[in-house]
Amino acid sequence: MLSFILILLAAFFFTGVINRTKSILSGRKGPGIFQPVKDVLRLFKKGAVYSKTTSFIFQIAPTIYFSSVVMAMLVVPFGQSKGIISFNGDFIFFAYALALGKFFSIIAALDTGSSFEGMGASREALYSMFAEPAFFILLGSLALLTGKTSFHEIFADFHLGSSISYALAVLSAFVLGMITMIENSRMPIDDPKTHLELTMVHEVMILDNSGFDLGLILSAGLLKFSIYGALIVNLFIGIFPYQYTIPMFFAIQILAAVIIGTIESFMARFRMSHNAQFIFALTSVSLLIFFGVLMVLGKFI
Amino acid sequence: MTVILIFISICIAGVIAIPFLSPKLKGIVTLFAIVMNSAISGYFAFLSLTGHEVCLSLQGSYITGDIPVRIDALSGWFILIVNFVFISGGWYGMFYMNAYRYHREKISLHAISFLLLHTSLVTLLSVQNSLVFLIAWEIMMFSAFICVIFDHEKESTLKAGINYLIQSHISVVFLVTGFLWVAFKTGSYDFQSITTFSLSQKGTGALFLFILFFIGFAIKAGFVPFHTWLPYAHPAAPAHISGIMSGILIKCGIYGILRMLLVIKADFTSIGYMILIFSVISGLYGVMLAIIQHDLKKLLAYHSVENIGIIGIGIGIGCIGIGTGNHIIATLxxxxxxxxxxxxALFKSLLFYTAGMVYQATHTLNIEHLGGLIKKMPKTAILFTVAAIAISGIPPFNGFISEFIIYTGLYQSLQDASLGSLTVILFTILGLVLIGGLALLCFTKAVGIVFLGNPRKEFDHDIKEGPVAQFIPLYAITVLMLFIGVFPGIFTNLLKEPIALFTGIPAASVSSFHGQIPEALQPVSRAMLAFLAIIAVVYLIRKRAMHKPTVSMDATWECGYGAPTPKLQYTASSFVRAYSKLNKPTLMYSRKEKEVIGIFPKDGHFESHAYDKLEKWLVDKPIFAIRSFMKRFHFLQNGSLQSYILYGVIFIIAVIFIPLLVEKISSFIEFLKHL
Known part of the structure; x- marks a missing residue:
């Protein structure tokens, strides 16, 4: 329950902080950090324009996409407190629940009959496919290290190992961070601020969405950031009492947002054709973690 | 005893009656006979699943010996699946065949072979005598062959059917060798003699026997590299037959492997790793090829290879569990x-049935020609989408549950594995995840291109849904799929008995791990319900919020361009282009293109076909080599009667004189020795 509230709170400012960082670094004043939330709220009140080509799939897809993100949010724990839903193998459920949302957002993009959106859908499907192995191997290694198979138990037991587990945590944080960027279509995979439909990935898929539906998609995006942020936080907080962990949670979330903003300010997007290789390379980092775990457990010799 | 007689006589009565009936009655009688036989076999199957194994001994002939009819829990589980898919397929098939009602003889033959297929399947699932098993296996294969070549006027259909027949008989060669080996050594055809034989063999002998059976059954199941018949046979058959072939027939291979695991006592750990490696390759290769197919049914056929891989991964982990004595892993x-x-069996038959609906409405299965069908065939589109979500292993449908159990088994077996096995298991996880991601890519393509967007081609005829009654079995399958997805505990409870056969611990004694799967799935079930509830709530909120503001319809955004044609849409090939470029080394594309050149270009065209690289290297090339060798003797077949008579005369002379000659020579040698 605690994690649910914290993630919700973090979602309010996370994207705003990124935007603010970017604006400061580029010498602009920039919008306030709650501007993304205000945008969403405004969209919720608006009417909508639908394409004549689309069917009801296009209309229910944002609902299912948003629900899948909320479902994933329910599974994420916070330190010693469980997520609202917690069971053995819940991280598998986490990934597959998000996949339902992805499935619908991809077919909704194809539903518009636009070649731009088809292009975006194709890329999204490919990238998410390549990102998933990294996540599963990462969680597999952590499960191997702790001997547990649920998010809550893995994270609760994780810190109990030697100091080397913190080294592993840093690597894991890197992998999770990169997955965050892929899942949220950010640099270096995708540039949310690009103006050309041809070079977009996620943005182009939602070109035809408007009104309440667009609001749902955007708010799902806000939530996704803080969900992955919460996962990263969980790698470090372990058994610390709440009076330390809750400020730590916000500190790490803001730090993550600032880092993302900084990266986006100084880096250009990768070439589209290099993205897939880059994403798949994450799996090898995950494998590195796996071998690290093997060393800790002394299985190598 | 009498039950078996009734079972067989229903089939025989049906076979005799069918040719004399009107086309409509043919279908009804076939379905009725199948329902009757399903009721009989289903009753015993259900008994066996609740812990009452049925064991009858049928007095056989001098050759076969007594025929034991044992419906244990494993047979029971498979019989129930067979019956369900056959009843739904038969119902659906009645309507599908309506279009061919003027070909009376073809329909008679089809109905008879359909009925025989069901009877032989149930028989081979319940007998435990290798000779009778092989006879049932042959009947099953021939009746399936006749079902497949329903459209035998088309050359491609006949070719696919014969390809299937030949490859199936290669599998029979392996099975016969295995069974005869055992029968020769022990003098009995009973399956139990395989156990005694494998126990006497110790180690390599038993392992070799298992590999023999594994190859035989793997050809049937469609494990890579024995899968090459599958992508031809499934698209050629009528939709309900494709559904049944993919749903059940290839599962006979799985049944065979599982049965052999029960009767052969060999080194389970190495068997487990062998199956695991085969399965991961099958799963990945199947889905990798599925993505680039343009024919909807062929795409689905390659997905069968993938799913056989997933099932195999489960079996592999189970074997490792038995081998290492870890019952939790074995159970999972x-x-x-x-x-x-x-x-x-459920979602694949649903996919094939809906693909059949598409074919009936449009007369094409080429994905690139379809599009926008959701507006004219909404029911078909929804059912296809549901099945696509399920097959991708996404909640809240049934595919997720079984993949979840397999994942849990994999993660469990990580715990106490050594370095070597850890690597295998890790790559299995990697494979399974990639299979899931690729399936998502493939099915978003299938749903998106076939049903969504604008029609890519104008058809001369009306496109409309099939009759309402044809949808009844499809709805039944969908409900069952959702039911398994949300309340998996009921079904895993039924699995207790079959699993107990493998782990060797009676299900009745509820030990610590037996309750584990239903218990472990309880929270999953709750999570699924929560998921559905969240979707419903968000949907209702959206409905309320959308009530007030204005909603209007307009054209799709095309960068300000207002008159896009359907040809501008993304096609299936372009959707997977990035993928196929990445996978160029493993895939095979043949392309023909004529580029558009000049300021006033005349014409240009582009054509691409996907082909199976393994098929090229393992089937086509060897056959080509054999052929070119055989061509050297082509002059013998010159077509003139005189020379054929001459061959005959030469043959007869040779038959008479060679023994004489040999005798003379040997006596001459004797004579020389005496000197």
Whole structure:
């Protein structure tokens, strides 16, 4: 329950902080950090324009996409407190629940009959496919290290190992961070601020969405950031009492947002054709973690 | 005893009656006979699943010996799946065949072979005598062959059918060798003699026997590299037959492997790793090829290879569990495999049935020609989408549950594995995840291109849904799929008995791990309900919020361009282009293109075909080599009667004189020796 509230709170400012960082670094004043939330709220009140080509799939897809993100949010724990839903193998459920949302957002993009959106859908499907192995191997290694198979138990037991587990945590944080960027279509995979439909990935898929539906998609995006942020936080907080962990949670979330903003300010997007290789390379980092775990457990010799 | 007689006589009565009936009655009688036989066999199957194994001994002939008819829990599980898919397929098939009602003889033959297929399947699932098993196996294969070549006027259909027949008989060669080996050594055809034989052999002998059976059954199941018949046979058959072939027939291979695991006592750990490696390759290769197919049914056929891989992963983990004595892993592995067998039978038959609907409405299965069907065929589109979500292993449908159990088994077996096995298991996880991601890519393509967007081609005829009654079995399958997805505990409870056969611990004694799967799935079930509830709530909120503001319809955004044609849409090939470029080394594309050149270009065209690289290297090339060798003797077949008579005369002379000559020579040698 605690994690649910914290993630919700973090979602309010996370994207705003990124935007603010970017604006400061580029010498602009920039919008306030709650501007993304205000945008969403405004969209919720608006009417909508639908394409004549689309069917009801296009209309229910944002609902299912948003629900899948909320479902994933329910599974994420916070330190010693469980997520609202917690069971053995819940991280598998986490990934597959998000996949339902992805499935619908991809077919909704194809539903518009636009070649731009088809292009975006194709890329999204490919990238998410390549990102998933990294996540599963990462969680597999952590499960191997702790001997547990649920998010809550893995994270609760994780810190109990030697100091080397913190080294592993840093690597894991890197992998999770990169997955965050892929899942949220950010640099270096995708540039949310690009103006050309041809070079977009996620943005182009939602070109035809408007009104309440667009609001749902955007708010799902806000939530996704803080969900992955919460996962990263969980790698470090372990058994610390709440009076330390809750400020730590916000500190790490803001730090993550600032880092993302900084990266986006100084880096250009990768070439589209290099993205897939880059994403798949994450799996090898995950494998590195796996071998690290093997060393800790002394299985190598 | 009498039950078996009734079972067989229903089939025979049906076979005799069918040719004399009107086309409509043919279908009804076939379905009726199948329902009757399903009721009989289903009753015993259900008994066996609740812990009452049925064991009858049928007095056989001098050759076969007594025929034991044993319906244990494993047979029971498979019989129930067979019956369900056959009843739904038969119902659906009645309407599908309506279009061919003027070909009376073809329909008679089809109905008879359909009925025989069901009877032979149930028989081979329940007898435990290798000779009778092989006879049932042959009947099953021939009746399936006749079902497949329903459209035998088309050359491609006949070719696919014969390809299937030949490859199936290669599998029979392996099975016969295995069975005869055992029968020769022990003098009995009973399956139990295989156990005694494998125990006497110790180690390599038993392992070799298992590999023999594994190859035989793997050809039937469609494990890579024995899968090449599958992508031809499934698209050629009528939709309900494709559904049944993919849903059940290839599962006979799985049944065979599982049965052999029960009767052969060999080194389970190495068997487990062998199956695991085969399965991961099958799963990945199947889905990798599925993505680039343009024919909807061929795409689905390659997905069968993938799903057989997933089932195999389950079996592999189960074997490793038995081998290492870890019952939790064994339970999880076999539970996942058996549940996925059911799940795949459900969603794959649903996919083939809906693909059949598409074919009936449009007369094409080429994905690139379809599009926008959701507006004219909404029911078909929804059912196809549901099945696509299920087959991708996404909640809240049944595919997720079995994959979840297999994942749990994999993660469990990580715990106390050594370095070598850790690597295998890790790559299995990697494979399974990639299979899931690729399936998502493939099915978003299938749903998106076939049903969504604008029609890519104008058809001369009206496109409309099939009759309402044709949808009844499809709805039944969908409900069952959702039911398994949300309340998996009920079905895993039924699996207790079959799993107990493998782990060797009676299900009645509820030990610590037996309750584990239903208990472990309880929270999953709750999570699924929560998921559905969240979707419903968000949907209702959206409905309320959308009530007030204005909603209007307009054209799709095309960068300000207002008159896009359907040809501008993304096609299936372009959707997977990035993928196929990445996978160029493993895939095979043949392309013909004529580029558009000049300021006033005349014409240009582009054509691409996907082909199976393994098929090229393992089937086409060897056959080509054999052929070119055989061509050297082509002059013998010159077509003139005189020379054929001459061959005959030469043959007869040779038959008479060679023994004489040999005798003379040997006596001459004797004579020389005496000197």
């Amino acid at each position: 592995g076999f539970a996942g495999a058996l549940l996925h067998t059911l799940n795949h």
